[in-house]
Amino acid sequence: MNKFYITTPIYYVNDRPHIGHAYTTCAADVLARWHKAKGEKTFFLTGTDEHGIKVQQAADKSGKNVQDFVDENAQTFKDAWQKLNVQYDNFLRTTDEKHIKAVQAAVQALYDKGFIYKGQYEGLYCVSCEQYKFEDDLIDGKCREHNEKPVLMKEESYFFKLSQFEKILEEKISSDELKIEPPERKNEVLTFLKSGLKDISISRKNVKWGISLPFESSQTIYVWIDAFLNYLTGLGWDGENKIPPTPPLKRGEGWGDFWPPDVQLMSKDILRVHATIWTALLLALELPLPKEIYVHGYFTIGSQKMSKSMGNVIWPEDLVQKFGGDGARYLIMSSLAWGQDGDVTRERFTEKYNADLANGLGNLISRVAKLSQNAKIKNQNDSAKLKNDKIQKLFGELKFKEILDEIWGQIAWANKYIEEKKLWELVKSDPEEGKKVLGELLGLISEIGEELAPFMPATSEKIKEILASGKIELLFPRF
Numbered sequence: 220m221n222k223f224y225i226t227t228p229i230y231y232v233n234d235r236p237h238i239g240h241a242y243t244t245c246a247a248d249v250l251a252r253w254h255k256a257k258g259e260k261t262f263f264l265t266g267t268d269e270h271g272i273k274v275q276q277a278a279d280k281s282g283k284n285v286q287d288f289v290d291e292n293a294q295t296f297k298d299a300w301q302k303l304n305v306q307y308d309n310f311l312r313t314t315d316e317k318h319i320k321a322v323q324a325a326v327q328a329l330y331d332k333g334f335i336y337k338g339q340y341e342g343l344y345c346v347s348c349e350q351y352k353f354e355d356d357l358i359d360g361k362c363r364e365h366n367e368k369p370v371l372m373k374e375e376s377y378f379f380k381l382s383q384f385e386k387i388l389e390e391k392i393s394s395d396e397l398k399i400e401p402p403e404r405k406n407e408v409l410t411f412l413k414s415g416l417k418d419i420s421i422s423r424k425n426v427k428w429g430i431s432l433p434f435e436s437s438q439t440i441y442v443w444i445d446a447f448l449n450y451l452t453g454l455g456w457d458g459e460n461k462i463p464p465t466p467p468l469k470r471g472e473g474w475g476d477f478w479p480p481d482v483q484l485m486s487k488d489i490l491r492v493h494a495t496i497w498t499a500l501l502l503a504l505e506l507p508l509p510k511e512i513y514v515h516g517y518f519t520i521g522s523q524k525m526s527k528s529m530g531n532v533i534w535p536e537d538l539v540q541k542f543g544g545d546g547a548r549y550l551i552m553s554s555l556a557w558g559q560d561g562d563v564t565r566e567r568f569t570e571k572y573n574a575d576l577a578n579g580l581g582n583l584i585s586r587v588a589k590l591s592q593n594a595k596i597k598n599q600n601d602s603a604k605l606k607n608d609k610i611q612k613l614f615g616e617l618k619f620k621e622i623l624d625e626i627w628g629q630i631a632w633a634n635k636y637i638e639e640k641k642l643w644e645l646v647k648s649d650p651e652e653g654k655k656v657l658g659e660l661l662g663l664i665s666e667i668g669e670e671l672a673p674f675m676p677a678t679s680e681k682i683k684e685i686l687a688s689g690k691i692e693l694l695f696p697r698f
């Protein structure tokens with residue numbers, strides 16, 4: 220049986236989630252649902268990144284105790300995902316005791332293998348990125364991502380021998396053994412690798428909110444090292460650097476059943492660290508690399524990246540409250556072509572909701588359900604299986620927006636067909652022909668319901684109920 224392991228980044232808990240985080244998470248949920256529906260052994264991991272200065276500073280600012288602060292904010296992520304009908308298999312928090320132990324075991328293993336040495340760090344650091352910066356990462360002395368001045372750091376620190384993985388990573392990425400999509404992102408990583416990898420500082424003397432370094436407890440482990448390992452600990456890995464023994468363990472019981480990730484989703488901001496530090500850590504631990512990193516663009520507002528640091532966000536809860544969980548999922552998933560940035564506004568979301576959901580899908584279903592009820596005709600096609608080869612293919616290629624465009628093409632066709640046939644008159648003037656057309660439309664709607672299931676699971680269920688019972692329900696009220 221095929222297995223499918225998909226991850227999202229684990230998000231910082233300095234605030235609650237905005238729709239950028241929801242985009243990655245919903246996309247992972249769509250793919251996980253599609254693989255589950257095909258009967259594959261699927262694991263979908265998400266979670267929260269809770270250590271480091273950025274989170275510590277946000278907690279201090281709020282006046283709360285850090286643990287209470289991260290508990291509260293981690294819960295806001297879980298709540299948002301529940302409202303968006305996201306069904307993950309595990310939600311990993313980096314303050315979890317098991318994760319902490321495993322991270323220490325992994326760092327100890329790296330030390331024992333000779334990949335870690337003591338040195339002196341001197342350079343710039345952007346707190347919002349939680350990343351070290353080089354001169355060419357800056358514009359006018361400020362971080363490109365956050366428009367913020369990095370701080371100068373000079374301290375004793377432990378280093379990871381990242382530089383020795385430069386060649387091997389270049390090989391694995393250029394040969395697509397580790398596939399990075401879309402291609403422009405792959406090129407970006409290859410160009411970066413060609414400019415050379417430097418060893419990186421992986422411990423901090425002055426950061427208290429973190430996991431202590433097992434071989435020098437006065438230092439904490441760099442938050443990114445802690446965070447990357449979630450992809451392993453989230454499956455139950457305990458820090459041992461070996462694939463577990465056969466026979467294969469049952470789902471949820473053995474991480475080796477799922478390793479490596481089939482797809483890791485994220486946006487451009489964190490691709491470089493994933494493609495270099497994360498992959499090098501795995502190579503050092505002698506673990507297989509992820510098969511694919513699939514990178515999407517940014518939601519922007521007035522062409523600026525939407526972000527908590529920039530303060531220009533749209534909250535998923537607001538979308539859910541207005542448009543429902545599935546409505547919000549649809550709007551989030553259909554706004555951007557994968558890989559592209561795009562501006563979003565509340566007004567545009569409302570327009571799209573009215574056009575595609577209220578007038579498009581909702582109208583089709585209510586018209587056909589009403590006419591069928593009057594004509595006392597039921598859907599014959601009650602075991603609709605996903606037959607549309609084009610959609611299957613697009614799913615395999617992870618082309619979310621194209622799948623939705625395809626489905627909405629069918630919806631538009633069906634609504635036009637009703638108009639052309641003047642179906643509401645036809646059922647009276649020529650009942651036989653009217654029933655035939657209604658039968659076709661019911662079949663098509665049931666297929667559309669199946670196709671939509673990974674994107675709009677609750678709506679897909681409702682469509683099934685409407686088709687089975689003939690009861691009419693308003694799916695998407697107009698605004």
Ligand code: MSP
Binds near residue numbers: 242516518524525
């Ligand atoms: N904690 C790190 C990730 C560690 S993973 C081992 C982190 N967290 S984050 O909260 O900043 O999340 C970054 C991710 O959130 C992006 O890669 C993307 O998945 C999502 N997005 C954040 N802002 C976004 C937009 N404006 N638009 C689209 N996605 C966005 O980095």
